[in-house]
Amino acid sequence: AQSVSQHNHHVILSEAASLELGCNYSYGGTVNLFWYVQYPGQHLQLLLKYFSGDPLVKGIKGFEAEFIKSKFSFNLRKPSVQWSDTAEYFCAVNIRGSYIPTFGRGTSLIVHP
Amino acid sequence: NAGVTQTPKFRVLKTGQSMTLLCAQDMNHEYMYWYRQDPGMGLRLIHYSVGEGTTAKGEVPDGYNVSRLKKQNFLLGLESAAPSQTSVYFCASTQQETQYFGPGTRLLVL
Numbered sequence: 001a002q003s004v005s006q007h008n009h010h011v012i013l014s015e016a017a018s019l020e021l022g023c024n025y026s027y028g029g030t031v032n033l034f035w036y037v038q039y040p041g042q043h044l045q046l047l048l049k050y051f052s053g054d055p056l057v058k059g060i061k062g063f064e065a066e067f068i069k070s071k072f073s074f075n076l077r078k079p080s081v082q083w084s085d086t087a088e089y090f091c092a093v094n095i096r097g098s099y100i101p102t103f104g105r106g107t108s109l110i111v112h113p
Numbered sequence: 114n115a116g117v118t119q120t121p122k123f124r125v126l127k128t129g130q131s132m133t134l135l136c137a138q139d140m141n142h143e144y145m146y147w148y149r150q151d152p153g154m155g156l157r158l159i160h161y162s163v164g165e166g167t168t169a170k171g172e173v174p175d176g177y178n179v180s181r182l183k184k185q186n187f188l189l190g191l192e193s194a195a196p197s198q199t200s201v202y203f204c205a206s207t208q209q210e211t212q213y214f215g216p217g218t219r220l221l222v223l
Contacts, residue, residue, distance in 0.1 A: 042216075043203065043216045044214040045214065049211060099144050099163070099210060106156075
């Protein structure tokens, strides 16, 4: 079974700082990759996803992620965070066609104004 | 188009009581899921369904049962609640392998 690791459990940044959240997975086959975000008091929503093609994908609110197959990684980045980015971020992976995702444990991001 | 809805939003149970959480989606999705979210544990899959009338166990199925009698509804049951089932429960449905989540049900078992 695949596993997903998010190495940063808690991140605290000041506004305008750059962000990179790590995500690594263990499955060696073809996968779909996702980042979901959960704003305080809200449900999870899709931030961005990678299925195939350009390994650099752009999502909502200025976020992007890069799929590096050789490193089994799908790190999330944003060049300049805002206070409104305070949220919990989840990386998820599913084997292509399986429809059963595995989620990482999440990273709590706090951005100070 | 309401997306994925969950009922109730919040519930307090005593140990041993039973309850059913209702999830409904109006997007005609085949796949539906129940997760629990606990601090530091992320999302863990309880049960899922690949279509009307079918269900399957996920990572943490013990103590829960599910039913999918209608395509749009996915019910999660707790027959005899335990304090370890205190959690936030999320339902989701899938289109093109992307998950759409409900707003969650916060359950406290005393």
